[in-house]
Amino acid sequence: MIGSAIGVVDLLAIVAIGGGLLLAGVGGRRYLRLRAVARRAVETTGTINGKRIQLVRGSGGSQSYVPVVDYEYRTPTERREGTTVYPGNSQFAKQFGPESAAETAVADYEPGGQTTVYYDPDDPAHSFLIANPQTATAISLVVIGLAALVGGVLLVV
Incomplete structure (x- = not known):
């Protein structure tokens, strides 16, 4: 050696x-x-169309839950739709272990209601409802x- x-x-x-x-x-x-x-x-006003909890199955049988809110919002130039609650690359940016925690995250969003929507002016398709990353x-x-x-x-x- x-x-x-x-x-x-x-x-x-x-x-x-x-x-x-x-x-x-x-x-x-x-x-x-x-x-x-x-x-x-940038902050704008949006309208809630619906909400749901999405089950995400991981490797080894693990499960997590993603809060999803369907909403519409306007930028200065166009009307857009979003589903993301938290800032990140996708609606899967924040996953919860217990389903009840994900339900709590969307409890205040009622279909037909108004809400504040935040969007990235560099990428207006990237929107979210809770500005706290x-x-x-x-x-x-x-x-x-x-x-x-x-x-x-x-x-x-």
């Missing part, structure tokens, strides 16, 4: 450091993007990534 061969501990350290940097980077980028979208969002997942990725990074560094030391 060559004297400079990488040992198992060194390999684990490399994987931990690389994975930690990747997770922290993805989480940090997601956090900054959500905050930026919420900051530049749900950054817990992004922050969790950063924390897990930093923990892996520190663990990998400690393996080297």
Whole structure:
């Protein structure tokens, strides 16, 4: 065996450091993007057409629930439709474990009622009803990534 061969501990350290940097980077980028979208969002009035809870099945039989509200809103140039409650890439930006929590998130939205809608002026199709970005997942990725990074560094030391 060559004297400079990488040992198992060194390999684990490399994987931990690389994975930690990747997770922290993805989480940090997601956090900054959500905050930026919420900051530049423009407020308008919308009409609620309906609401529902969507079941999402994950791997291993896990289940989560997504609150969905169907609504219409106007930008200065066009009438649009949306379904997203929280800011993010899609209506799946915020998922709830218990169905009752997702039901609580949409409890105040009644069909035919008026509501405030926020939309991204850079992408008017990206709209949402609650301007407070749900950054817990992004922050969790950063924390897990930093923990892996520190663990990998400690393996080297």
